[in-house]
Amino acid sequence: MIFSLNKKVIICVLISIFIISACCATCFSVKLAKSPNFSYTIVIDAGHGGRDGGSVGKNGTIEKVINLKYAKALEKKLTELGYNVIMTRTNDNGLYDENAKNKKLSDMNARLKIIEKANPALVISLHMNSFPNQSAHGASTYYREGDSASETCANLIQRALNNYCDAPSIKGKPADYYMVKCSYYTSVLVECGFISNPEEEALLNSDAYQEKIIYAIYSGIQLYFGQFASSI
Ligand SMILES: [Zn+2]
Structure with missing residues (x-):
């Protein structure tokens, strides 16, 4: 009797553990499924x-x-992929203060403020x-000299541009541009192509080529x- 009671207790405990485990597993998988794959800004x-x-x-x-x-x-593509995207501008307007004497500087400072507030991964x-x-033709990428994260990202984007858009450059290049050196965040500037080249200007204005450039970036x-393997 004692043996059979113990057996019943053991079976009950095992069933309880199984049910609790199953519930936890369900909750965990639901939680995982609801979470975005990544939340980089x-x-x-x-x-x-x-x-x-x-x-x-x-x-x-x-x-x-x-x-x-x-x-x-x-923005559309990266948002679809689960990134948190912040735009420095969404319309034709510049970001400068209309009353500023040096509007270029005012514009650049406003962009920097947006970056600092966003605290972005890129x-x-x-x-x-x-x-x-x-x-002169082809897309090229630029990064701040000495910043290895920016260099890595610029090189990966450049490699994709070389593959998909026949860009002639082999690697990203260090540059003195404000947007890659104004902050210590990982920053890459992409010159998507030469609008001074009439053939490339026409290409850059076509939906098909725009799609290629965006895909490469x-x-x-x-x-x-x-995230390449799991998301593309
Ligand atoms: Zn420009």
């Missing part, structure tokens, strides 16, 4: 804006306009290139965050 900076139009293409493309178009496309600044020699970002 990325600041996307569309270069120029307002009275600062940036470069103008041979066929009239205004850099600030196409920069914003690309920035919004990248800053991506998007621009279009221009050069007197019309044959977010592929590089995914690789940088080690």
